[in-house]
Amino acid sequence: MTNRNILIVLALAALMVAPFVVYPIFLMKILCFALFAAAFNLILGYGGLLSFGHAAYFGGAAYICGHALKVWGLPTELGILVGGLAAGAFGAVVGLLAIRRQGIYFAMITLALAQMAFFFFISADFTGGENGLQGVPRGYALGLFDLSNNITLYYFVLAICLGGFLIVVRAVHSPFGQVLRALRDNEDRAISLGYDVERVKLLAFVLSATLSGIAGATKTVVFQLASLTDVNWHMSGEVVLMTLLGGVGTLLGPVLGAGVVVALQNTLASGPLSAWVPVIMGTIFVICVLAFRRGIVGEINALIKRSF
Amino acid sequence: MADSILQTENLTKEFRGFTAVDSVNLTIERGSIHALIGPNGAGKTTVFNLLTHFLPVTRGAIRFNGTEITGMKPAQISRLGIVRSFQISAVFPHMSALENVRVALQRKEGRIFQFWQSERGLSRYNARAEELLDMVGLSSFSKALVADMPYGRKRALEIATTLALEPELMLLDEPTQGMGREDVERTTALIKQVSAGRTILMVEHNLSVVSALCDRITVLQRGAVLTEGDYATVSADPRVKEAYMGKAA
Ligand SMILES: Nc1ncnc2c1ncn2[C@@H]1O[C@H](COP(=O)(O)OP(=O)(O)OP(=O)(O)O)[C@@H](O)[C@H]1O
Ligand SMILES: [Mg+2]
Numbered sequence: 001m002t003n004r005n006i007l008i009v010l011a012l013a014a015l016m017v018a019p020f021v022v023y024p025i026f027l028m029k030i031l032c033f034a035l036f037a038a039a040f041n042l043i044l045g046y047g048g049l050l051s052f053g054h055a056a057y058f059g060g061a062a063y064i065c066g067h068a069l070k071v072w073g074l075p076t077e078l079g080i081l082v083g084g085l086a087a088g089a090f091g092a093v094v095g096l097l098a099i100r101r102q103g104i105y106f107a108m109i110t111l112a113l114a115q116m117a118f119f120f121f122i123s124a125d126f127t128g129g130e131n132g133l134q135g136v137p138r139g140y141a142l143g144l145f146d147l148s149n150n151i152t153l154y155y156f157v158l159a160i161c162l163g164g165f166l167i168v169v170r171a172v173h174s175p176f177g178q179v180l181r182a183l184r185d186n187e188d189r190a191i192s193l194g195y196d197v198e199r200v201k202l203l204a205f206v207l208s209a210t211l212s213g214i215a216g217a218t219k220t221v222v223f224q225l226a227s228l229t230d231v232n233w234h235m236s237g238e239v240v241l242m243t244l245l246g247g248v249g250t251l252l253g254p255v256l257g258a259g260v261v262v263a264l265q266n267t268l269a270s271g272p273l274s275a276w277v278p279v280i281m282g283t284i285f286v287i288c289v290l291a292f293r294r295g296i297v298g299e300i301n302a303l304i305k306r307s308f
Numbered sequence: 309m310a311d312s313i314l315q316t317e318n319l320t321k322e323f324r325g326f327t328a329v330d331s332v333n334l335t336i337e338r339g340s341i342h343a344l345i346g347p348n349g350a351g352k353t354t355v356f357n358l359l360t361h362f363l364p365v366t367r368g369a370i371r372f373n374g375t376e377i378t379g380m381k382p383a384q385i386s387r388l389g390i391v392r393s394f395q396i397s398a399v400f401p402h403m404s405a406l407e408n409v410r411v412a413l414q415r416k417e418g419r420i421f422q423f424w425q426s427e428r429g430l431s432r433y434n435a436r437a438e439e440l441l442d443m444v445g446l447s448s449f450s451k452a453l454v455a456d457m458p459y460g461r462k463r464a465l466e467i468a469t470t471l472a473l474e475p476e477l478m479l480l481d482e483p484t485q486g487m488g489r490e491d492v493e494r495t496t497a498l499i500k501q502v503s504a505g506r507t508i509l510m511v512e513h514n515l516s517v518v519s520a521l522c523d524r525i526t527v528l529q530r531g532a533v534l535t536e537g538d539y540a541t542v543s544a545d546p547r548v549k550e551a552y553m554g555k556a557a
Contacts, residue, residue, distance in 0.1 A: 170423070170424060170426070171423040171424075173426065173427045174422060174423045174424065174425050174426065174427055175414055175419040175420070175422045175423075175425055175427060175429065175430055176420065176421055176422055176423035177423065177427060178407065178410070178411060178414065178427055178430065179411065179414065179415075179420055181400070181402070181403060182400045182403065182411045185400040185401055185402050185403065186398060186399065186400050186401070188362070188394065188398065189394070189398040189399070189400065190411070191362075191382045191383050191386070192360065192362075192382065192386055192391060192392050192393075192394070192398070193386060193391070193411065193412050193415050193469070193473065194383050194384075194386035194387040194391075194415050194416075194473065195383055195415055195420065196381070196383045197383070199421075200420065200421070203421055203423070207423065
């Protein structure tokens, strides 16, 4: 217990000094994707449902937040919140349609609806089409701190992503999280105890979509841009990869997975292998699925368990 | 006629032309222990699946406390007070025994969707959960991971979890299946004990358990009711001997 607290304090300290050591934009990108993956893990790892359309919540919120900040002139926090809530609302609609299906059917419905969202964003006027929604103002945090400063922005983004992550942690360790665990363990028994499993899963799905939206909206503020990349189905695949690589159903796994994937992409993109990024990512994906399904954190946990 | 808690009327289930349950008329008397017996494949588990709507009914009606429940959702039926167990042990293996019982208590108290609260608040149910574990002889297992518990203990845990909901009608599908003699005796005594103040419908292959516990017995054969009565009547029936006891004895 105390050991864990020490680790938490060390991690927080590292996060505080990080922007003075590493390029802040890069760190903020990792933070946003870490929250996205942690939110996605809530539905895959704890709800046992593979959504293949999470780009719709991430990217949809990115556009809506961008529009809210640029055109409506909302304060930054509010713009991010609006993006997250919109993603949650869309998640509720998708969830209602998909939650009764299992396995591949669930994945297909979520993908199909996410593609509809993609076509909406590609043809809607406010999104800027292929060019994306550019020049989104970063604004001020709490109306006071100028977010055009990257270091200031970093702490702002850190606060949002940590807050989002804590919501995930709390949800997992809440009465609701206990129900999710039971449901994942033995769905029929949960039903026979009187649980409406569809409503339970729907709540997990909406939470996941909302937090994915917060992540996407925050990303818009960082890059001052929302683009088709954010809503593309590649993005849905990427978050699956991050979660699997880090360790599905573990709290830290998706965060770590996001860090590894973003770092890898950034390193490769500027090198001679840039054209091969999709192939390399695909290979990692295959290795993950075939050789170490538990992911990095899952494997480490298993190793610790075995050695005690 | 005596007060009945559950009634079925021409309850029928067909699987692609194969009739697994064939016009079954069951009346379960309130406060009784009622056995459903019959050879393998007779349709006993399917009857349970129909009563709890884990499978949709093809034809017929089910009434619980006088109201028609046909067509409801399984979770709804559970909340009305009909709680089933399963033929293979139904527990939450990656949770502790205490947590298993708590999951049931949580549902009853409506603490289902609170994702913003700490799970530590659930400790308010610990006392009641321990009490239930104690009742089924599992007090020493409360912290144990259920996956590591012996089979007989898992079945006892299942009963404790079901009892947490205080169901009016308990459906037990072969509660002593796969148990050693000692566990069978313990479970029999346990069922007797918990039957006070409630109704139990159980599927059971072990006839000494049936004779020790059950007030009334319905014999199913190929989906249809062969006969019904108390143990003496049923066991004396030559057709039952032929269909069922011939195989068991
Ligand atoms: N979901 C299903 N689809 C098709 N056939 C089924 C299904 N469930 C049960 N059956 C068939 O219905 C018949 C009755 O099965 P059921 O499981 O109810 O028997 P049982 O009396 O519980 O037997 P046992 O004593 O072996 O548990 C069997 O022939 C079985 O193969
Ligand atoms: Mg059976």
